[in-house]
Amino acid sequence: MTGTVASIWRHPIKSHGREELLRVQVAAGQCLPFDRKWAVAHDAAKLGDGAQWVPCTNFSRGAKAPKLMAISAAMDEGSNTVTLTHPAQPGLTINPDRADDHERFLNWVTALSPENRAQPARLVTVGRGMTDTDFESVSFINMASHRAVEKAMDRELDPTRWRGNFLIEGFAPWEERNWIGKRLRIGEAEFEVREHITRCLATTANPATGERDADTLGALKSNWGHQDCGVYAVVTKPGVVVRDEPVEVIT
Structure with missing residues (x-):
C-alpha cells in the first residue's frame, strides 16, 4: 500500500496558528521540530x-x-x-x-x-511538543477520509480543520483505521501508528473565519459511529520528509 505526502503542517504555538512546510527533518521519539513547542x-x-x-x-x-x-x-x-x-x-x-x-x-x-x-x-513550554497525547506524537490525516466527510456533509471543508502534521493521498477512505500497530515509511523516516485521533469541537470552526459552521462531530458519529479522523504515530527512525514523497504502509 503506497500513497504520497500531500502537505506538511506544524503548529508552533498549540492551537494558535498553523504553517505549511515543504520538507521537515524528523527525529526518533520527537514531534516535528517546533510543532506545538509552546x-x-x-x-x-x-x-x-x-x-x-x-x-x-x-x-x-x-x-x-x-x-x-x-x-x-x-x-x-x-x-x-x-x-x-x-x-x-x-x-x-x-x-x-x-x-x-x-x-x-x-x-x-x-x-x-x-x-x-x-x-x-x-x-x-516544557522542552517537548505539547501534543494532546502524553507521548510526543505526529499525526496523519487520510485525505480520502476527509473527502468522505465532505461528501457526507455535502460541502467542502478545509482539511486544516483536523490540525494534522502530514496530509496523505492515495489510500482508501478510513483505511488508516486499520493501521494501529503498523508502520509507515516515508523516505528513510519511519513511524509507528499508535492511536486514533478522537475529534473535538475545534473541527467545527472554519480555519478561514474562526466561526463554527460545520457539525463535523455529528457527521462522523452519524455516518461512521465514531468521532475519529486521522491517527497519531511516533517517529521510530529519523529522516527527511518531503512533500509529494511516497508513503508506504509496512507491517
Whole structure:
C-alpha cells in the first residue's frame, strides 16, 4: 500500500496558528521540530510544577475559543520568532521565550477569546511538543477520509480543520483505521501508528473565519459511529520528509 505526502503542517504555538512546510527533518521519539513547542495556559490551568506534560484542558484551544482556528503562523527558527496573523487582527511577531513579548501576545490573543471562558494567562513550554497525547506524537490525516466527510456533509471543508502534521493521498477512505500497530515509511523516516485521533469541537470552526459552521462531530458519529479522523504515530527512525514523497504502509 503506497500513497504520497500531500502537505506538511506544524503548529508552533498549540492551537494558535498553523504553517505549511515543504520538507521537515524528523527525529526518533520527537514531534516535528517546533510543532506545538509552546502552549497558552489559561487562568484556570493546573500545571503542577510546570515542567511536565499536562492534558490539553489546561490550555486555550479551538474547542473553547473557535476564533483561534483562523490564526496562521510563520516560524523563523533562526531568530526563534513566530509571526501570527488573523483576519480580524493586525499581525504580531513575538519570541515566545522572551518574557517581555508575553504581554503583547496575551493582549493580542485575548481579543480572540470568549469572555465567558477561562482567559489566556501565559505562554509555557516544557522542552517537548505539547501534543494532546502524553507521548510526543505526529499525526496523519487520510485525505480520502476527509473527502468522505465532505461528501457526507455535502460541502467542502478545509482539511486544516483536523490540525494534522502530514496530509496523505492515495489510500482508501478510513483505511488508516486499520493501521494501529503498523508502520509507515516515508523516505528513510519511519513511524509507528499508535492511536486514533478522537475529534473535538475545534473541527467545527472554519480555519478561514474562526466561526463554527460545520457539525463535523455529528457527521462522523452519524455516518461512521465514531468521532475519529486521522491517527497519531511516533517517529521510530529519523529522516527527511518531503512533500509529494511516497508513503508506504509496512507491517
